[in-house]
Amino acid sequence: MIARVLLHVKHRLPALWRVIDWLNARLYALLHKKRMAVEVAGVFADFRLDGFEFAPLAVEDLDALEALLQRQGEGRLRYFQPHGFDRSSLGRMFHNPAFLMFGAFREGELIGYFFLRCFWNRKCFVGRLIDEPQEGQGVGRVMNQIMYHIAWRSGFRCLTTISRSNAAIMRSHRNNPHARVVGDLANGFLLVEFVEKPDSRDSAGLVWR
Numbered sequence: 001m002i003a004r005v006l007l008h009v010k011h012r013l014p015a016l017w018r019v020i021d022w023l024n025a026r027l028y029a030l031l032h033k034k035r036m037a038v039e040v041a042g043v044f045a046d047f048r049l050d051g052f053e054f055a056p057l058a059v060e061d062l063d064a065l066e067a068l069l070q071r072q073g074e075g076r077l078r079y080f081q082p083h084g085f086d087r088s089s090l091g092r093m094f095h096n097p098a099f100l101m102f103g104a105f106r107e108g109e110l111i112g113y114f115f116l117r118c119f120w121n122r123k124c125f126v127g128r129l130i131d132e133p134q135e136g137q138g139v140g141r142v143m144n145q146i147m148y149h150i151a152w153r154s155g156f157r158c159l160t161t162i163s164r165s166n167a168a169i170m171r172s173h174r175n176n177p178h179a180r181v182v183g184d185l186a187n188g189f190l191l192v193e194f195v196e197k198p199d200s201r202d203s204a205g206l207v208w209r
Contacts, residue, residue: 027120028098039153057101064110114143158194
């Protein structure tokens with residue numbers, strides 16, 4: 001219920017959302033930031049992929065992130081709109097303690113972006129984007145494992161929203177044993193949770209709970 005309310009406020013009441021986001025950032029920093037920072041370090045040490053590096057973004061990476069986002073075609077960003085893509089917006093998100101920004105690198109070049117938007121009540125929303133030429137090499141799988149395990153080890157529910165019209169993402173999560181549809185949202189979106197220990201009877205992914 002709270003997740004649905006927050007999503008409604010974010011998309012329909014932007015002024016109120018800014019207030020909520022400001023308050024949430026302070027509460028998250030007070031209650032969870034220190035512990036989650038420890039878990040982030042441990043998770044990045046546990047999940048690797050030959051030929052690629054995964055790491056939290058530094059402020060020096062924001063120009064590269066802007067370039068990565070700007071070179072994506074409109075169709076690839078249709079369902080990926082977690083925040084503004086200009087340098088100013090990226091800077092604001094980077095300095096929000098409740099928004100954790102990560103990157104995938106190949107030979108020093110940023111080729112993927114993923115994040116956790118965390119809330120003080122131990123819920124977080126995750127998302128990721130991979131540069132199209134780098135898809136199909138296992139980068140997304142490692143991104144998923146990093147995001148999920150940071151949330152789980154920190155005691156957070158791990159959530160995302162998926163449009164029924166986003167055929168590529170719906171298809172990819174059909175084989176994700178951690179994915180559970182937990183509710184319907186407006187405009188054809190699903191609220192999906194990634195659970196740490198999937199029920200063996202529900203191994204196909206995107207199963208209704």
